[in-house]
């Protein structure tokens with residue numbers, strides 16, 4: 001089974017040179033936070049990830065959670081690992097100080113979360129869901145609910161879940177049918193939720209469910225959904241978990257991947273109604289969920305990076321060990337010496353570096369969107385809104401290709417479960433589905449994030465990309481000439497497609513929804529190419545400075561060039577498809593499929 005080492009060098013490079021973390025911290029008044037501290041934190045997290053979580057990854061795959069008397073029993077070893085995670089304060093990293101958090105920037109939390117997901121995605125989903133619940137409560141909970149639940153959710157003493165999906169309400173949450181009946185100061189919740197990640201376990205003394213349900217007089221559709229807290233154990237007078245609430249896991253899904261993460265069918269109110277507490281105002285539940293989706297969606301995009309990195313490390317390890325082929329002198333060789341195997345490794349490495357750059361930059365933009373400086377926040381919020389569906393949609397789809405390359409590097413052994421390569425491939429498959437499918441991300445990107453503001457946020461991003469294009473032109477080298485040419489072509493195509501869509505969509509209702517996925521993918525490859533070109537500029541500037549190993553910096557130029565040659569042209573191909581209008585997809589008679 002594969003081991004895992006945190007990608008310290010690249011994580012530190014992206015934080016320092018692309019995110020410009022030191023500049024951000026000083027502008028945000030975070031006096032004691034800087035890239036040196038970030039590096040120490042990432043190194044410490046790397047130890048827990050490598051030594052404790054990574055060895056449990058295949059254990060979780062082979063011995064997933066089980067259900068006994070409506071209690072989910074998690075994989076053996078997970079409870080100990082979770083205890084270490086909590087005792088070392090990892091759960092508190094980005095939480096607000098007033099509730100016991102360390103209030104560190106979101107981008108640092110993202111860099112650390114990358115490691116948890118690489119090491120053991122099934123496990124890491126549990127704290128990820130808690131982070132989502134914390135965010136929802138901070139943004140919309142009453143002071144009383146915050147005081148009751150936030151300290152324990154932030155410390156990790158309790159975990160959180162998201163209960164949205166029902167048998168008839170998946171992508172279409174307007175169809176949510178769970179009921180919330182007022183009962184004095186509280187609500188009685190009834191209904192069934194499906195696919196609930198870490199809906200139950202025995203690792204903590206309570207599980208706090210965030211549940212979407214309808215009040216009796218609620219309007220139909222999205223405007224009639226409210227958000228409730230439903231704890232597994234109701235709190236007693238001292239705020240401690242007391243009586244068991246009327247909510248239980250009634251079955252566990254047997255699924256393709258992430259076996260270590262229990263996927264629960266949750267039944268609310270089999271004995272009269274689970275006690276729930278309204279979060280914020282009635283009928284605004286879906287809006288509240290949307291305000292926290294930037295974080296959740298970026299987290300799932302990040303999982304695409306994490307699983308690709310884990311698979312890549314396994315590819316390198318195997319390619320160095322597997323002897324196959326003969327050198328000219330007659331001696332046997334490891335497959336890493338074959339140029340095509342090196343191509344596959346570079347395809348993974350270059351894609352991963354592009355994803356890491358995008359994930360961290362987008363996470364840092366979230367920090368800036370929360371800036372106390374209103375002008376800064378105003379500039380960055382539309383950028384976050386724009387980048388989030390790209391992070392989620394593109395990175396999770398790209399992860400399918402990169403984890404598949406790991407199988408290819410392994411040859412036949414890649415298909416044999418014992419090697420573990422198949423686990424990464426299976427684990428990755430859910431990513432473009434949960435937290436909104438790729439189709440839903442793409443509709444959001446083209447509709448709400450592009451057409452609705454008449455392309456303003458995209459235009460601002462394109463202008464920033466053009467600054468990089470111009471900087472590339474100033475470096476006198478064949479590699480930079482190529483980066484300049486490829487990036488300029490792709491940015492200009494993006495500008496052209498933007499104008500074309502704004503023009504044509506007004507008269508063609510189906511156009512945007514037919515071409516949205518190509519439009520999204522196009523901008524994923526474009527963002528990746530842009531940020532790797534920026535990395536190449538920094539690497540060139542830093543060469544010989546002693547700040548980084550020159551070999552590391554030279555490799556940065558190679559990964560940027562590989563991306564420009566192999567991946568960036570895909571942005572142009574997707575642009576061609578967008579401008580073809582994909583009219584056939586909607587014209588074909590449904591019976592002809």
Ligand SMILES: Cc1cc2nc3c(=O)[nH]c(=O)nc-3n(C[C@H](O)[C@H](O)[C@H](O)COP(=O)(O)OP(=O)(O)OC[C@H]3O[C@@H](n4cnc5c(N)ncnc54)[C@H](O)[C@@H]3O)c2cc1C
Pocket residue numbers: 162163164165169170171172194195196197198255263430433434435436437438439440443
């Ligand atoms: C392992 C796992 C864990 C999960 N964890 C959670 C969790 O913790 N909490 C939770 O609430 N849910 C969870 N989910 C549910 C998940 O979010 C949904 O499966 C997902 O949102 C898709 O919904 P669906 O499965 O009903 O698919 P559907 O909505 O039926 O979609 C099927 C297909 O139709 C397409 N489609 C649907 N509507 C549209 C549209 N309007 N336009 C274009 N295309 C469309 C989709 O893109 C998809 O390709 C989890 C699911 C799994 C498998």
